[in-house]
Amino acid sequence: MDELIGRYLDGLAPEHDDVQAEMAAHADREGFPHVGPAAGGTLRVLARLTDAERVFEFGSGFGYSATWWARGMNAGEVVLTEHDREELDMAYDWLSEADYAPAFDYQVGDALELVGEYEGPFDCVLVDHEKERYVDGFHEVADKVAVGGVVVADNVVQGPADFETLVEYAEGEGVPDDASAATRGIAAYLDAVRAAPDFETTVLPVGSGLTVSVRTGE
Ligand SMILES: C[S@@+](CC[C@H](N)C(=O)[O-])C[C@H]1O[C@@H](n2cnc3c(N)ncnc32)[C@H](O)[C@@H]1O
Known part of the structure; x- marks a missing residue:
């Protein structure tokens, strides 16, 4: 992403609360890839716009992204999934320190298996x-997404995928066979959400780049 636009969006991102500030400092010390405040602020706005009562995360780390959903909710529940127990223990400690409105459901394991244990919406x-x-x-x-609900994916601009290859993909060139698994994974995700008949998708260049896919019908 253009560095100047990135600095602009980061500069206009919402302030961390006290717990988020501790979490962000930890992420910076450890080099842990979290969504950051610009993308986090977008999650909070989406929670408000959908009047969210139930949120599910694939890959919660130590709970930073969950705090942003929580700050946009008046009640309800956020399901955190994480296959690293130590990360989830840290999430529990930090989220218990704060006074967020929703409850948190901490699930250790493979998010793709865990999601099968939950009913929507x-x-x-x-x-x-x-x-x-x-x-x-x-x-x-x-x-399992409510009509009017959203699926957000992180790292569609920055992260492990190769952005130049993704630009070529977006311009209609295929993804080369020797592209990395992460690059092919993001392109396949973009293919899937853009083709899904009951979703409308847009890309927002906040943080590491988010797709937002809103469910428009059954
Ligand atoms: C990029 S970090 C994001 C953390 C969090 N969403 C945030 O922004 O604060 C991704 C996390 O997902 C976890 N993870 C990756 N694959 C997973 C899987 N299949 N099931 C559960 N957790 C997974 C990793 O251990 C890592 O902590």
């Missing part, structure tokens, strides 16, 4: 696990 979903499995996450959860 979800108002908001975050796809932020292994890039090569994003498309599987979308297919698992699509029917």
Whole structure:
């Protein structure tokens, strides 16, 4: 992304609350890839716009993205999934420190298996696990998204995927066979959400780049 636009959007991102500030400092120290405040602020707005009561995350880390959903909710529940127990333990400690309105449901394991244990509807979903499995996450959860609800995926601009290859993909060239698994994964995800008949998708260049796919029908 253009560096100047990135600085502009980051500069206009909402302020962290106290717990988020601690989490962000931890992420910076550890080099942990979290959504950051510009994308986080977008999650909060989406929670407000959908009047979210139920949120599901594929890949929650230590709970940073969950705080942004929570700050846009008046009640309800956020389901966190994470296959690294230590990360989820940190999420529990931090989220218990804050006074967020929704409850948090902490699930250790493979998000793609865990999602099968939940009935819909979800108002908001975050796809932020292994890039090569994003498309599987979308297919698992699509029917569980409320009409009017949203599926958000992170890292469609920056992250492990190669952005120049994604630009060529967006301009109509195929993705080369020797592209990385992450690059092919993001392109496959974009193919899937853009082709899904009951979703409308847009790309927002906030943070590491989000897709927002709103469910428009059954
Ligand atoms: C990029 S981090 C994002 C964390 C969080 N969404 C945030 O922005 O604060 C992705 C996390 O997903 C976890 N993860 C990756 N694949 C997963 C899977 N299949 N099931 C559960 N967790 C997964 C990783 O361990 C990592 O902590």
